[in-house]
Amino acid sequence: MPAPKMLSGLPKPVLFGLYGAVGGLLGALLFGELIMLALGPKIATAALPPPPEPRLAVSAPTAVQIYQGGTNKVLVQIARDAFEGDVAVRIDGLPPGVSASAPDVTIPANRTDGEIELAAAFGGAVGAGPQNLKVVATAKAGEKTVTAESAPFPITTLASPMPQADIVFVLDVTGSMQNQIDGLKNGIGTFSRDLERAKVDARFGCVAFRDLTMPERDPVTYPSLQVLKFQGDAFTADAAKFAAAVGRQRAAGGGDDPESSLEAIIEASKFDFRKGAVRTLILITDAAPKSVQGLGASLRSASDALAAHKVDLLHLVINSPGHDEYVELQRSALGVPGEKGGGRGKVFNLDRTASDATAFTTVLLPEMTKAVIAAAEAKPTSRPDLPKQEVAPPELKTIKAVQSNQTYDAASTGQLVLAVSVWTGAIAALVCLFLLGGQQHYLRGTLPSAGGAVAGLAGGAAVGLVGGAAGQGLFLLAPDNPILGVIFRVLGWTILGALAGAGLSLFVPNLKPKYGLAGGAAGGAAGAIGYIVVASAASAVLGRLAGGLALGLCIGLMVAVVEAAFRSAWLEVRYGPRETVTVNLGAEPVKIGGDARACTVWARGAAAVALRYFIRDGRVICTDVPAREEAEVTNGDTREVGNVTVVVRTGSGARPPAPPAPRPAAPPIPKAKPAPKPLDLDEDDGLPLPMPASPPPAAPRAATPFAPPPVPPRPSAPPLAGRPPAPQSPTARPPVAPVPTPPAAPAPKPPTRDPDACPVCGRKNPGRPGSRYCMVCDQTY
Incomplete structure (x- = not known):
């Protein structure tokens, strides 16, 4: 029975390819993966950058001033990095007589600023307080607690600081706004003095607007949008100059009710504000914004401009027309005080000044003065600024295995070579065992003996270890080039297959090692190509399993093909x-x-x-x-x-049988028999082993001419007396002298036996005395 019944009809190359494939797959599945898990180096996942650590920063004013019996708000700015969530802030180190309205203030996840309100009791100490006040911020980032502290700052009672405020009036100068123009011109002096008394360093600017979509007939005298200039600058600290510039405006034009207030707000947000100043816009208009689609700016673009230029306050001096749109702009850009999202800006009723120009000066401007002073005193001089956290991936040199696409740390090259060698040893051992077992069953219908199985496993493991180490070492020479990587991978597997094929030739009858080497090399190369195709679309584990299967399949197939291709009989x-x-x-x-x-x-x-x-x-x-x-x-x-x-x-070149050579007739002269030559017998069948052809026999010796023995003469009667003797017959032969017998040839000497040859068949075998193995006689000598 050459093979299992279901496989008996297959050609030998296909059958042996299946034997090798089963051995390679089982070797990779049962042993290879365990070997790579136990011996393989750690996969180089460290090449990826580690996740950034959550960070938090907080800043506070450089100094806080508060009046006795009064309150002040400390504006706190925070910055988060690598986390989102609420942040709790508090002030530590407050002096006696100064307290916070709440122990902690929470800054929501969508905000970066908050306010801590402080109150000073009457009778407290006057002058500079502790210099080590600090704002402490705390947040929960996953399982970690992140904290940050501001730089220490002092608190002073009664001593007013000089916060900065840059104020831009966005003034509607259409036909219905003359009272507001006059009120601003007349009240700016009082407004400036109140700010100066509050120790606020204030500057003023103004943007006058009408309707950009309906320009006036005289655009020079009545421009639709105008930035007032003071000696070429948009800001001035001189209230008189500001009043003079505003007084030159005349209420005129405007067309329909909606005006270009949004464009004016965008223009005002672009002013060159001082870095530490409270950036304040005050919109004064009695018309809705012209935000019809396709005409003028939109609420979204105005909100984006306010946020982009970090405007702190947007006060609205408005009435019913456009009230909802302006409030929505204030909320979306800056937030609304007291609501989630936070923000600053107040709404003042313009109707209170519609019939009385002095109401703007006596009522609205004082209210705006308080809001500006409070904001200026609470604003820190600078915002926190975290440097950008750049986490560069560590430099980690990586290498790849010849039978895997995974990357490993280059520092573990030796460990990787060992793991790959043992992996290929296990695969080759199982491939050789299955091919040896298949050969035995194919010819004899039985499985190999225990000794044969051990020999197959040991031989396969040995060639696998050597081939795997050589293949991985060669593959490591490939630089980061995909084409060279493929070439070196194929070469590495070719070396492994060649060694395995050469080892298998020892178990295949009459298969020369060079042909086994060539078949195994072709099988290894084909197996590498199959592995590359499968591994490119599969995981590393599936790729290794496919590699073991392809290696065994192609080695068994190609060894059988080479065996058939180079045979002559x-x-x-x-x-x-x-x-x-x-x-x-x-x-x-x-x-x-x-x-x-x-x-x-x-x-x-x-x-x-x-x-x-x-x-x-x-x-x-x-x-x-x-x-x-x-x-x-x-x-x-x-x-x-x-x-x-x-x-x-x-094959077609087989030689026809030669006719038997004629033998000369044996000489009749008896010869001495030569001594019998000792026969080289096969211990199994008792017949002489095939030996090299003997030289042609020597020409036969010339035989001695045959001579019959002499005939003795007949006895005759005695002659009668007086009668002469009878004459002899003329046909009578004369007597012949006897021929001497040649001496017998000496017996040939038995040939001298080579001490390294088999004592039974005379075949020379490699090895040491006592461990030489003769395949013909199946014995060790």
Whole structure:
């Protein structure tokens, strides 16, 4: 039985490819993955940058001033990095007599600023307080608690600081706004003095607007949008100059009710504000914004401009027209005090000044003065600014394995070579075991013995270790070039397959090592290509499994193909109409018989060793062991042995049998028999082993001419007296002298035996005395 019943009809290359594939897959699945898990270095995941640590920063005013009996708000700015969430802030180190309205103030996740309100009691100390006040911010970032502290700052009572305020009036100068123009012109002096008394360093600017979509007939005198200039600057601290510039404005034009107030707000947000000043816009208008689609700016663009230029306050002096739009702008850009999102800006009723110009000066401007002073005193001099956190990935050199696309730390190169060597050793051991077992079952119908299995495993593991180390070492030479990486990977697997094929040639009858080497190399290269194709679309584990399968499949396939491609004579052993095995013929005898251990091919029911086939001088010789007869056979010679039929096959160049050489007639002279020559016998069948052809026999010696023995003369009667003797017959032969017998030839001396040759068959085998193994005689000597 050459193979399992379901596989008996397959060609030998396909059958051996399946044997190798099963061995490679089982080796990778049962041993390879465990080896890579146990010996493989850590995968180089450290090449990815670590996640950034959550950070928090907070800033507060450089100094806080508060009046006795009064309150002040401390504006706190925070900055988060790598987390989102609420932040709690508090002030530590307050002096006696000064307290906070709440122990902690929470800044929501969508905000970066908050206010802490302080109150000073009457009778407290006057002058500078502690210099070590600080704002402490605390937040929860996942499982971590993040804290930050501001720089220390002092608190002073009664001593007014000089906060800065840059105030831009966005003034509607259309036909209905003359009272407001006059009120601003007349009240700016009082407004400025109140700010000065509050120790606020204030500057003023103004943007006058009408309707950009309906320009006036005289745009020079009545421009639609105008930034008032003071000696070329948009700001001035001189209230008189500001009043004069505003007084030159005349209420006129405007067309329909909506005006270009949004464009004016955007223009005002672009002013060159001082860095530490409270950036304040005060809109004064009695018309809705012109925000019809396609005409003028939108609320969204105005909100974006206010946020982009970090405007702190937007006060609205408005009435019913456009009230909702302006309040929505204030809320979206800056937030509304007291609501989630926070923000600053107040709404004043313009109707209170509609009929009385002095109401603007006496009522609205004082209220705006208080709001500006409070904001200026609470604003810190600078905002916190966290440097950008750049986490650069650490420099980690990586390498790849020849049988995996995973990357490993280059520092573990030796460990990777060891792991790959053991991995390939396990794969090659299983491949060799399965191919050896397949060869045994293919020819003899039995599994290999325990000794043969151990030899196959050990040999496969040895070539796998060497091939794996060589392949991985070669693959490491490939730089970061995908094409060279593929080339070196294929070369590495080719080395592994070549060594495995050369080792397998020792177990395949009459397969030369060079042909096994070539077949294994081709199989390794084909296996590498198959692995690359599968691994490119699969994970590393599936790629390694596919690599083991492809390696075994291609080595078994290619070794069988090479065995068939380079043979000159072989046997077809037929077990039935669909079960045929082939065995190469060569100098090593192929034995067929019923003893599976002694024979190359098992034939049930035959003699222990029935036939022996080998090649001698280019001729196929068959020895009938039981009959002790030897004959030359040619292509097509068929013999029945037990349950099998053996057919001799030769290539097209097989030599025809030579006619027997004529033998000279044996001389009649008796010769001395030479001493018998000792025979080299096979211990299994008792017949001489095939030896090299002997030299042609010497020409026969010339035989001595045959001479009959002399005939003695007949006795005659005595002659009568007086009668003369009778004459002799003329035909009578004269007597011949006897020929001396030649001496016998000396007996030939037996040939001297090589001490390294097998004592049974005389075949030389490599190795040390006592450990040499003769494959022909199956014995160790």
